[in-house]
Amino acid sequence: MDLPLSAGKKSVTVKRILKAAASVFSESGFSGARVDEIAKRAGVNKAMIYYHIGDKEKLYAEVISNVIGNTAEMIEGKIKDIRDPEEKLRVYVRTFARNIDDNPQVAPVMMREVASGGKHLPEVVARDIFRIVNMLRGILKEGVEKGIFIETVPFLIHIMVLGAMITYKTSAPIRARYNWLPPGIRRLDDRISGNIADEIENIILKAVKK
């Protein structure tokens, strides 16, 4: 499945800059990122970043949009043909997991963005996220109406899924570092899709189902 990062008719230079920027920002955050490092990884001259994109803030905004925008549409696509609310909820969780796995920058970037109070979050992206929560509300509501789900707070369910996933994902390097950790924690894969997503799916569904 293709990922939205660097889509469209961007020049190859711009694409490389954005890709490099995404990786540097995701590793170091906005203030920790160095424009020099981004240019180096992109294999382009630093001045090109300013020429093609703009200053650091502009660049960051661009990255954010690429990395955590456009998720809603993707999930919507996956869900629209499904009837059963339970199955919809399962796909919702799974798609989320897939997205986080396939775009390794999503989790750290989002975490930092949240931690900083969304200081750099473009409103477009906020709206996109809201659309996702809304979608979930629709699923849950439908389930309640059909008598298979109990009443819950959709936003909380969303936060639990999202929070668990990004925390799980980003904690992988930390867990890998300490060899005194038991295998049950340390060896857990850093992929969410698969076992972890399944487990989350089950927990959420058990919590939500009548």
Place this chain on the structure above:
Amino acid sequence: MDLPLSAGKKSVTVKRILKAAASVFSESGFSGARVDEIAKRAGVNKAMIYYHIGDKEKLYAEVISNVIGNTAEMIEGKIKDIRDPEEKLRVYVRTFARNIDDNPQVAPVMMREVASGGKHLPEVVARDIFRIVNMLRGILKEGVEKGIFIETVPFLIHIMVLGAMITYKTSAPIRARYNWLPPGIRRLDDRISGNIADEIENIILKAVKK
């Protein structure tokens, strides 16, 4: 109940520095934080930071230890006199929530620390966190043995609780910003203790109970 931030026989100056540092680091992260700003908020000459504590890295490590260390002991204290695993689990969740509410730096600092792959996480603190997960494992295991819980992955349960709470907490300012958000999301209090913690408690227990 007293909170661990700046306990012990530290001089008043050191306490003020650590407090100021905690707030600045939690707002801006390591690279975003300005030593000048920390000194200013502490009402202290900048050189005093170096005199009493050391450089920025050392200061950050100190803050981390103060902010997210010593949580294990606190939770253990709350739980040790309880018999019933279900009640233990509930108290576990509630205590966690209380801690996050009372120490507003915990959530953002921890998120960023996780997002950066624990680059600055002192091992002591990592061990402390592990102790917490271990405690949870004990609770869940006891519940399984007593026939009231189903088998689950303790670390995942921990991550769901933790992830949900810190994400919920830190997302408050973002949610507050957009007035096009429905009250159900926007007006949700930024406190976790109370409704939110209750809801999380219920979800987790429903997911875990036979």
Place this chain on the structure above:
Amino acid sequence: MDLPLSAGKKSVTVKRILKAAASVFSESGFSGARVDEIAKRAGVNKAMIYYHIGDKEKLYAEVISNVIGNTAEMIEGKIKDIRDPEEKLRVYVRTFARNIDDNPQVAPVMMREVASGGKHLPEVVARDIFRIVNMLRGILKEGVEKGIFIETVPFLIHIMVLGAMITYKTSAPIRARYNWLPPGIRRLDDRISGNIADEIENIILKAVKK
């Protein structure tokens, strides 16, 4: 004859930085030198020093290499075509003197470097100095074999020539300062080449000859 300071294909900016650095370091030593002052004298933005060369230590090492490296080769060139050991020794002394006169930074930089136990002396430069002593040993040995010199300790001879010259040279400003000094001391030129070098030459040769 061209002097080694700032030779090669260095950019004009780098050359200016190194020249300014040499003069400031030779006046004030490593700790006393101010990067600001070096930038100012070089007519260059301070950041350029870091861009082109590196930090203060690196800059100092570069200066040391330029200032007191490459002396051996120069002396070797002057001596290789001479047969007579006595004449060789005379040229050795004279060339040394010329070098110290023409590169006013040599003497103070070397003195301070020695005084500090060679804390910043790059090994390359140490080897270069050793080569010089070795050359002198060759000359003295040849003289002994030809029956015109007595046995001496080459390193000591070297130290006497070198020590006398750099001490003489650097003491000039001090001598000039006190007008109660007799002309025989005070007015002595600060140039070594000429009278002073002749005198040293004669003393050394008288001491060494059978």
Place this chain on the structure above:
Amino acid sequence: MDLPLSAGKKSVTVKRILKAAASVFSESGFSGARVDEIAKRAGVNKAMIYYHIGDKEKLYAEVISNVIGNTAEMIEGKIKDIRDPEEKLRVYVRTFARNIDDNPQVAPVMMREVASGGKHLPEVVARDIFRIVNMLRGILKEGVEKGIFIETVPFLIHIMVLGAMITYKTSAPIRARYNWLPPGIRRLDDRISGNIADEIENIILKAVKK
């Protein structure tokens, strides 16, 4: 033989400060020396330095006077009862050597002082040094009159002795560092008194004698 460093009725604290200062200044020079380090080595509180002595410049001046002042008198004492100019000259050299050996700070401090153009040299000390040169002139003149010495430039002779000795002495740690140096250079003791002083003595006398 007692050395002049910290003589008189100075309090024990002052003595310790001056001793510590001498060692730090001799290792690091004026700008490189840290008042903190001096206080630490003296085992006294930093403020005491200002209370008892004054600022860094004052402290340095004090050290200089103690370290390289009072040499003239000592040499005069050693020489005054000797008749023979040749023997006088030998004792002159030997006493110098002893002084440098016994006061390890003399050589580096003097070198740096010379290298910096005597920026911090108190005039008293300059006069003391002049007295030494004058003494040497007397010896040489006497020798010439008695028909045993040839005409030489006294200051140059002085510089050769002094320069050789302090350069030899301070170069010891550098020579010790490089194990590729031949034993003839590397293993040479760092003491001057004895072999080295003898050799210098002989060279100078051979150069000076008719």
Place this chain on the structure above:
DNA sequence: AATGAATGAGGTTTCATTCAT
């Protein structure tokens, strides 16, 4: 006399941004 804490000026280094080519 002595101490630990405090101060402010200034030093080194970094970094986003722009310029000239």
Place this chain on the structure above:
DNA sequence: AATGAATGAAACCTCATTCAT
């Protein structure tokens, strides 16, 4: 579109000196 060099502001850190006790 692209580059290497340049800039200035600001960040971090140090250090001589002084203060309060």
